[in-house]
Amino acid sequence: MKGKNLSDIDLFTEEVSDCPFPAYKEIRESGRVYQEPRYDNYVLTHHNDIQSLKNDQVFDARHGVDPAGRFSEGTYPDINRTDPPRHAKMKAFLYKSFSPKAIQSWEDEISKIFVEHFDNIACDNSEQSFDIVHHVCYPAPAAVICRMLGFSDDRREDFQRWSAALVERLGTNISEEQRNALIEMARFIRLKAEEKEKNPGSDLMTEIVFAEVDGERLSREEVVANGVFFLAAGHETTANFLSNFIYQICTISGLFESLQSDRTLLKPALEESLRLESPVQNICRTVKDDMSIDDKFILQNDRVMFSLGAGNHDPDVFECPEDFNLNRDNLNQHLAFGYGHHQCLGARLARLEGEIFANILLDRYEKIELAGDFERQPGNVMRGFKSLSIKCS
Template sequence: MKSKNSSDIDLFTEEVSECPFSAYKEIRDSGRVYQEPRYGNYVLTHHDDIQSLKNDQVFDSRHGVDPAGRFSASTYPDINRTDPPRHSKIKAFLYKSFSPQAVQSWEDDIHKIFVEHFDDMARDHSEQSFDIVHHVCYPAPAAVICRMLGFSDDRRDDFERWSAALVERLGTDISEDQRNALVEMARFIRLKAEEKSETPGKDLMTEIVFAEVDGERLSPEEVVANGVFFLAAGHETTANFLSNFTVQIASIPGLFESLKNDRSLLKPALEETLRLESPVQNICRTVKEEVLIDETVIHEDDRMMFSLGAGNRDPEVFENPEDFDLSRGNLNQHLAFGYGHHQCLGARLARLEGEIYANILLDRFDKIELAEGYKRQPGNVMRGYKSLNIKCS
């Protein structure tokens, strides 16, 4: 059945995906729940409702984030499609690679990786106009996660193609080329897992291979699925975060200068970017038991879409939610990294990469402007840029 407040807003059109926020507002203003017409998902846009994500008694993750529900845990059994108690046990085992101490130990290496990419960009573009996503926002986080996994990053072009296929399949039709890319990616991870099994290293892929739940190692399918997940999610989300931040500092008058002169404002600026332009906009869950929201009955096996991007602009929580405000006292309430059991394991790493990236930009340049030419990520699950031209001086 449709919610009494439903309309014909299709959240998956190219126009709405380009800028979904007016659609989010219309849906949020119409009531607590809305059934979108394309896939029939029930959409939650209110911040408080989205926090029900933590209730694994009502919602499960078997189909992951995909609004079309095509990729089940039986096919892709990664940590993102696993629920407690198994999810909690896997996450606890892998936490050691993302603990505060572990992430901090990577700071010097991450800084070096970003500096190398900025240096390469400077050599290639003496005119100071370039695609910042192509040169830094995408490849630098990719190099970071490859190092963490224990992979060489000499197959950058393959990683980019594979990860693009993984992201572009969400909420959109899958081409044969994309399907083949996913098969290639899984094959690569399988080979790396076999290598780590025979010759363990001090890296994340080794941790995945030897992870145990109740005394048993993960299945080969789980190992491959989690390797694929961390390779792709480990840099796609961060790349989107960095490109979104770049747009903010290049387009909001005076922001770049303020941050350059007062670095204490940098962390609030990064958090406000995460709130306003969440790199993951929407995630989906499957209903395990009947639930009533207002007067709408949501049945078992129905699909729920939790709109993180809408919740982060909920005026009941964030005053003047459309404004970029460095003085907000409740920035830690944003939902950009999810909520509950499935809160992003790599959030601390993404924040560190954001700080390093931003500080290098602020140190190297006196001014940043947007140039002509950009291309957004497709669909409405991820929000960021595939290409973004900027001018620096």
């Protein structure tokens, strides 16, 4: 590798995970590729290199976002770990649930869900100091994806516990508790799939159950894998997005006041939030054949980690990348929702939930500030907050 020796940078320590951007910068300035010491992934941090994600002739998606490579070829893949042409065919039957028209049709229902969660805060807490993650950022998106899947959301605490197990085992050794939580989640989805097969509805889970690729229904294992993926990804990424945004509201001087005075700034603010604090920081791919990047040889079946968070801080693309800038003219180039074939299917849904969430904040409160301790998500795959106390007036 060109440049200085960076072998001591472990991207998965608690210290680096808490604020990975200085490490990304150091790696990026050293060259185009870095082999991290924890799992031996080859890390790409340059925006242009990350765009090579779209090349399915070079990379396959079997490991999804897991840097430890625990997913094997023998596991049943969800859509996130399936490559073209099967990926495109699976995405086609799911697109009708995530098309612009379909997502727009959910706007009133989503608004109602978020308003109900904010109303519950007002009823429970006259002091207006509360954990926004516990009260809104997690449960509201969870309720949304449950309605879309055709589930009730009366097990929201289980959903959060299961999703936490998925997140916390990324880049860490999976515990027995986490393993049991994932087994519970799979059993729940299997049961719901059986219910939808007997009594189909107009919902996403029914679409998954009856989906066909090349004239054949998905296997029951694929149905369960995709149900688990959409239940978890459908609210985990959005919860991180919302919690990152509210933290920025509380810590970036003048941001909330600017949005209050000019709502046209809201959409660029949300996009800049996604760029600056990408909810998904890193995703992994497996190399299909021997290749080289500069003077580094990467062998077949080695893993490459595409650092979306680092690419979104690339100064060759985003001027003064550490700054929160509402006037960037290239925010459409951020990589927060991935790139290429696997660009996030739920990006429109997340953006709509972000707008609704932010507008409620702006409508209800004159001032928002941090009110105590906070806890970030563990690891360096997802970036968001497990808890975040704020005070509103």
